[in-house]
Amino acid sequence: MTIPVVDKAEKALLALQPDHFSFSVKDLRGEVVRYANNVVTQSSSVANLQLIVRIWAGGGVADITLQGAGLEDLDNQLRHTMQRAVAVGRTGLGEDTPPDASTEATDLATDYSDPEILECLRSPGYITDGLVPFFARAQSDRVELAGRLEHRSTKLFLVNSKGLRKDFSQTCAEAQVIAVDEHDDYISGYSAGIGHRRSHLALTELADRAVQKCVRARTYVEVDKGAYDVILEPEAVTEVLDWLGSIGLTGKSLEDRSSFMTGRVGETVMSPNITLSDDALCDHGLGLPQPFDLEGTPKQRVVFVENGVAKGVAWDRNTARRAGCQSTGHANNGDFAGNTGPTVNHLVLDGGNHTEQDLLDRVERGLWITRFHYVNGLLDPPKGMMTGLTRDGTFLIENGTLGPSVGMLRFTDSMIEAFQRVDALTREQRAVRTGWSVPSAAIVPTVLIRGLQFTGNARG
Amino acid sequence: MSERLDLLSEIAQEARKLGCTEADLRYVDRRLEWVTVRNGRLQTCSDLSDAGVGVRVRIGQATGYAGCPSSDPRALREGLARAVAMAKASNTVTYETMEFAPPPAEQGVYITPTPGGDPFQVPLDQRIDRLSQLASALKTDDRIQVANASQVMMRRHTLLATMHGSRIDQTITLNGGGMSAIAEDNGQVQQRSYPKDFEGNVLQGGEEVFDSLDLPAHVDRIREEAIALCHAPPCPEMRTDLVIDTDQLGLQIHESCGHPTEADRALREELSLAGSSFLTPDLLQKEFKYGSPEVSLVADSTTPLGPGTFGWDDEGVPAGQVDLVRDGIFRGYLTSRATSKRLGCDPIGACRAESWHSEPIVRMVNINLEPGSGGSLDDLIAGTDQGLLIQTNRSWSIDDHRLNFQFGCELAREIKGGKLGQLYRNPVYTGITPEFWGSCDAIGGLQDWRMWGWFFCGKGDPPQIMHVGHGTAPARFRNVQVRAS
Numbered sequence: 029m030t031i032p033v034v035d036k037a038e039k040a041l042l043a044l045q046p047d048h049f050s051f052s053v054k055d056l057r058g059e060v061v062r063y064a065n066n067v068v069t070q071s072s073s074v075a076n077l078q079l080i081v082r083i084w085a086g087g088g089v090a091d092i093t094l095q096g097a098g099l100e101d102l103d104n105q106l107r108h109t110m111q112r113a114v115a116v117g118r119t120g121l122g123e124d125t126p127p128d129a130s131t132e133a134t135d136l137a138t139d140y141s142d143p144e145i146l147e148c149l150r151s152p153g154y155i156t157d158g159l160v161p162f163f164a165r166a167q168s169d170r171v172e173l174a175g176r177l178e179h180r181s182t183k184l185f186l187v188n189s190k191g192l193r194k195d196f197s198q199t200c201a202e203a204q205v206i207a208v209d210e211h212d213d214y215i216s217g218y219s220a221g222i223g224h225r226r227s228h229l230a231l232t233e234l235a236d237r238a239v240q241k242c243v244r245a246r247t248y249v250e251v252d253k254g255a256y257d258v259i260l261e262p263e264a265v266t267e268v269l270d271w272l273g274s275i276g277l278t279g280k281s282l283e284d285r286s287s288f289m290t291g292r293v294g295e296t297v298m299s300p301n302i303t304l305s306d307d308a309l310c311d312h313g314l315g316l317p318q319p320f321d322l323e324g325t326p327k328q329r330v331v332f333v334e335n336g337v338a339k340g341v342a343w344d345r346n347t348a349r350r351a352g353c354q355s356t357g358h359a360n361n362g363d364f365a366g367n368t369g370p371t372v373n374h375l376v377l378d379g380g381n382h383t384e385q386d387l388l389d390r391v392e393r394g395l396w397i398t399r400f401h402y403v404n405g406l407l408d409p410p411k412g413m414m415t416g417l418t419r420d421g422t423f424l425i426e427n428g429t430l431g432p433s434v435g436m437l438r439f440t441d442s443m444i445e446a447f448q449r450v451d452a453l454t455r456e457q458r459a460v461r462t463g464w465s466v467p468s469a470a471i472v473p474t475v476l477i478r479g480l481q482f483t484g485n486a487r488g
Numbered sequence: 489m490s491e492r493l494d495l496l497s498e499i500a501q502e503a504r505k506l507g508c509t510e511a512d513l514r515y516v517d518r519r520l521e522w523v524t525v526r527n528g529r530l531q532t533c534s535d536l537s538d539a540g541v542g543v544r545v546r547i548g549q550a551t552g553y554a555g556c557p558s559s560d561p562r563a564l565r566e567g568l569a570r571a572v573a574m575a576k577a578s579n580t581v582t583y584e585t586m587e588f589a590p591p592p593a594e595q596g597v598y599i600t601p602t603p604g605g606d607p608f609q610v611p612l613d614q615r616i617d618r619l620s621q622l623a624s625a626l627k628t629d630d631r632i633q634v635a636n637a638s639q640v641m642m643r644r645h646t647l648l649a650t651m652h653g654s655r656i657d658q659t660i661t662l663n664g665g666g667m668s669a670i671a672e673d674n675g676q677v678q679q680r681s682y683p684k685d686f687e688g689n690v691l692q693g694g695e696e697v698f699d700s701l702d703l704p705a706h707v708d709r710i711r712e713e714a715i716a717l718c719h720a721p722p723c724p725e726m727r728t729d730l731v732i733d734t735d736q737l738g739l740q741i742h743e744s745c746g747h748p749t750e751a752d753r754a755l756r757e758e759l760s761l762a763g764s765s766f767l768t769p770d771l772l773q774k775e776f777k778y779g780s781p782e783v784s785l786v787a788d789s790t791t792p793l794g795p796g797t798f799g800w801d802d803e804g805v806p807a808g809q810v811d812l813v814r815d816g817i818f819r820g821y822l823t824s825r826a827t828s829k830r831l832g833c834d835p836i837g838a839c840r841a842e843s844w845h846s847e848p849i850v851r852m853v854n855i856n857l858e859p860g861s862g863g864s865l866d867d868l869i870a871g872t873d874q875g876l877l878i879q880t881n882r883s884w885s886i887d888d889h890r891l892n893f894q895f896g897c898e899l900a901r902e903i904k905g906g907k908l909g910q911l912y913r914n915p916v917y918t919g920i921t922p923e924f925w926g927s928c929d930a931i932g933g934l935q936d937w938r939m940w941g942w943f944f945c946g947k948g949d950p951p952q953i954m955h956v957g958h959g960t961a962p963a964r965f966r967n968v969q970v971r972a973s
C-alpha cells in the first residue's frame with residue numbers, strides 16, 4: 029500500500045543526495061462532534077496530510093514538518109531543510125544517530141482499521157447519529173449532557189535511506205459524556221471510552237454511567253482535608269500515570285534527573301502488586317495498537333516496574349545511543365515538538381484479582397474518585413510529587429458502601445509513595461485516552477490506595 | 489494575495505446556493521521554528537510549514553466545519569460540501585438553535601511590526617551559536633547537570649473572506665526564547681529559568697524581541713541561583729504576605745482570570761474538556777467582587793508586543809479593549825459571535841483558531857492587569873514588613889471551575905522589614921480565586937509592567953494551541969497560604 033506523496037518525497041530526497049534521510053507520511057481523516065445544553069456546539073471534519081522529514085547532511089541534522097498545502101512546495105521545502113542540516117553541521121552541535129533499516133519483524137499486524145469507522149468517515153456527518161443516545165438520555169433525570177464523539181482514521185508510512193519501508197493503518201473512536209444537574213454544574217458525573225473499533229464504545233452505557241453518577245452526586249456532604257483511602261477509577265489513575273510517564277519513565281527523564289528511577293533500578297519502589305509497562309502490542313485487544321514508532325523501531329514491551337521493583341525506562345534512538353543501549357521503539361509519536369525525546373503512549377497497569385465491590389469492602393472510610401482534573405507532576409519530579417483536583421463524581425465511602433458526593437478536593441502527595449500503598453486492584457481494566465493531539469490509550473484497572481493526602485477543597 | 493482572497497470570497501458566495509446563511513473561508517499559512525540547544529548539542533531543530541483552508545458554514549439551526557489541506561478551487565468546493573454535510577447532520581439531532589451575533593463586514597490588513605528585522609532571515613547557524621554560547625556559559629559549574637537555551641518563532645498569514653463581505657489579510661510574527669539550568673547538589677535537584685521555563689518569553693515582533701530578552705546578562709545569576717537552591721531550606725508552611733513577580737503573576741492571571749472569563753466555559757459549552765467557570769453569567773448583574781478595588785483586568789487585543797494582538801479575530805470581529813474586571817468588580821467575558829449572542833452582549837473579538845484545520849473557539853487575547861500605584865518591584869518589597877518574594881512558575885493546577893489553585897515556583901525569598909533575606913526552595917502557594925485577588929493590596933507601576941507571552945495554551949477538540957499575552961506589574965497579596973511541595 030502506498031500513496032503518491034510517499035514516492036514523491038522519496039524521489040525528491042534521493043535527488044538531493046543527503047547523507048541519510050528518513051520520513052513519515054500521515055494521512056489523517058477525522059470527524060468530531062461536540063454537544064452541550066442539547067445543542068451540537070461543534071461539528072468538524074478534517075482531512076490532513078502530514079510529512080515529517082529528517083535530513084542528515086554535512087555533519088548536521090534538521091527536521092521539517094509539512095502539513096496540508098505546506099506540501100505543495102515540496103522540492104523547495106526539502107532543499108531548504110537540507111541547507112538547514114548543513115548549517116547545523118557548521119555549528120558542530122548536530123547529533124548523529126543515522127537511521128537504520130530496523131527490519132526486525134514485529135508480532136503485530138499492520139492494519140488496525142475498523143470498517144465501520146471507515147464507512148462512517150466516507151459519509152460526512154454520519155457520525156452525528158452517535159449523539160442520539162446522548163440527547164435521548166438527557167430528556168430524563170433533570171440533567172444536561174455535554175461531551176464529544178470522534179472518529180479518525182490514520183494511515184502512516186515510514187521510509188528511510190537505509191531501505192526501510194513500513195506502513196500501518198489505524199482507526200480510533202472516542203466518546204466522552206458529562207452529565208450535569210440542570211441547575212448546578214457542581215453536580216456532575218462522567219464516563220468515557222476509546223478504542224480502535226467503533227464497537228469499543230458502548231454509547232448508551234456511557235450515558236447511563238455518567239447520568240447515574242450525576243444523580244448520586246445530588247446528595248452532598250462536606251469532608252475535611254487530610255488522608256483518605258481512595259478508590260481511583262482508571263481515568264483517575266491514568267492522569268497520574270501519564271504524568272509519571274513524562275517525568276519518570278523515559279531515557280530523557282534519567283538525563284534530566286527528574287526520574288524517580290535514577291539510581292534505583294533493581295530496588296523496590298512501589299507496592300508488590302504493581303506491574304507497570306508500556307505495551308503497544310495490545311494483546312488485551314483494547315486501546316490503540318501500534319507496530320513501530322516514528323523512527324521505524326519495532327515497539328517493544330517495556331516493563332518499568334515489575335511486582336514493585338524498578339526495571340527500566342523507554343528509549344528512542346538518540347537517548348539510547350547516549351546511554352549505550354538500544355531503542356525500545358518509543359520515539360516521539362508525531363505531535364509537533366521535534367526531537368523532544370522518547371514518549372510513553374501505551375501504558376499498561378496490570379490488573380489484580382478483585383472486583384470493584386471487593387475494593388469497596390476493604391474501605392472503612394474513604395473516597396471514590398471518578399477522575400482528576402489538572403494534575404501537575406512538576407512539583408518535585410524525582411519524588412513523583414503531584415497535585416490535582418477531583419472532578420465529576422467524588423463520593424464518600426463508609427463501611428464498604430458508596431455514599432454521598434463530597435465535591436471538589438485537591439490532593440498533593442508523592443505518587444511514588446502512594447503507589448507503595450496500593451492495597452488492591454480490579455481484574456477489569458479500561459482503555460483511557462492519553463496524548464495531546466495524537467490520541468493514544470492506557471490500559472488501567474481501578475485501584476485502591478491507602479492514605480492519599482488531600483490538601484485543599486472548594487473553601488481553600 | 490487578492491487573487492486568493494477573491495477565490496475565497498467566490499466560494500463563500502456559492503455557499504448561499506447550498507442553503508447556507510453564513511460561510512467563512514479562512515486560509516492559513518504558518519511557519520514555526522523551534523531550536524533548542526542542550527548540554528552542548530542541538531536537541532531540537534524543528535520547522536513546521538502548515539497551510540490550508542478552514543470552511544465554516546451555518547445552515548438552519550447548526551454550524552459545520554471542514555478543514556481542507558489545499559487551497560485549489562476543487563478542494564475548496566469539496567471542503568464546502570463537507571462542511572454543509574456536517575451542518576445538515578447536526579440539524580437532524582439538535583433541539584435548539586445556535587444563534588450568532590450579526591456578521592461583521594470588515595476589510596483591511598494587519599501586519600506585525602518587526603523593527604529589528606525578520607527573525608526568519610537570521611541564518612540558522614548564527615541562531616544556534618547564540619544559543620550554544622548561552623548553554624555553555626550556564627554549564628561552567630560541574631553542579632549544573634543540564635543547561636538549555638531555546639528560541640521559538642512563528643509567522644502566520646491568514647486570509648479571511650466571508651459571505652457577508654469581510655475581506656481580511658493578516659500577518660503575525662512571534663519571536664522569543666529562554667534558558668534554564670538544572671543543578672544537582674546536596675542531594676537536591678533544582679532548576680532556574682530565565683525569563684521563564686518552557687518556551688521562555690515569546691512576544692509579537694521581530695528580531696528585536698529576542699535581543700531585548702538580553703539572556704547573556706542573566707546567565708551568571710541563573711546558574712548561581714540554581715546551585716544555591718540546592719542548599720536552601722524548603723519553604724516554611726505558613727500564611728504570609730506574598731510579593732509575586734511578573735514571571736509568575738502572568739500565569740496566575742492566565743489560569744484564574746483568563747480561563748474563567750471564557751464565555752464558552754461560563755455557558756457550560758466546554759464542560760467535557762476544559763470545564764466550566766465560577767464566573768457564571770448571573771454574576772454580571774450582581775456586581776460580583778472578583779478582587780480588591782486595586783484590581784482591573786482588561787482583555788486587550790491591541791497591546792504592543794502582545795501575542796494576543798491582531799487586527800481582527802478569526803470571525804472578522806475587530807480588535808479592541810474590554811474590561812473583564814474593573815476596580816475589583818467582574819464586568820465581562822471573552823466572547824465569540826455565538827457566545828455573545830447567548831449572553832446578550834456584543835462580541836469582543838476573542839474567537840481564534842490555531843490553524844486552518846481547527847475551528848475558531850473562544851480564546852484569550854492579551855489579558856492584562858492594569859498597573860497600579862505600588863511603584864517598582866523594589867518599592868513593593870521595601871513596603872512589606874514580613875513576607876515572601878515568589879518568582880518563576882514551575883507547576884500549575886486549578887480546578888475545573890477555576891477556584892482552587894496551587895502554583896509551585898522555582899524560588900522564594902524571605903522579606904523582613906522591607907529587605908530580602910533567606911532563600912527557600914520548592915515554594916508552593918494556594919488559594920481561592922476571588923479571595924486571593926481580594927487580598928491584593930498593591931500593584932506595581934508602569935516601570936516594572938511587562939508583557940509575558942504564553943505560546944502553548946491548550947484548548948478545544950481536536951486540541952489547539954494558542955499564543956496569548958499577559959501584561960502585568962508585580963503585585964502584593966496579603967495572608968496567602970504557602971508551603972513547600
Ligand SMILES: [Zn+2]
Nearest residue numbers: 742747945946
Ligand atoms: Zn491556558
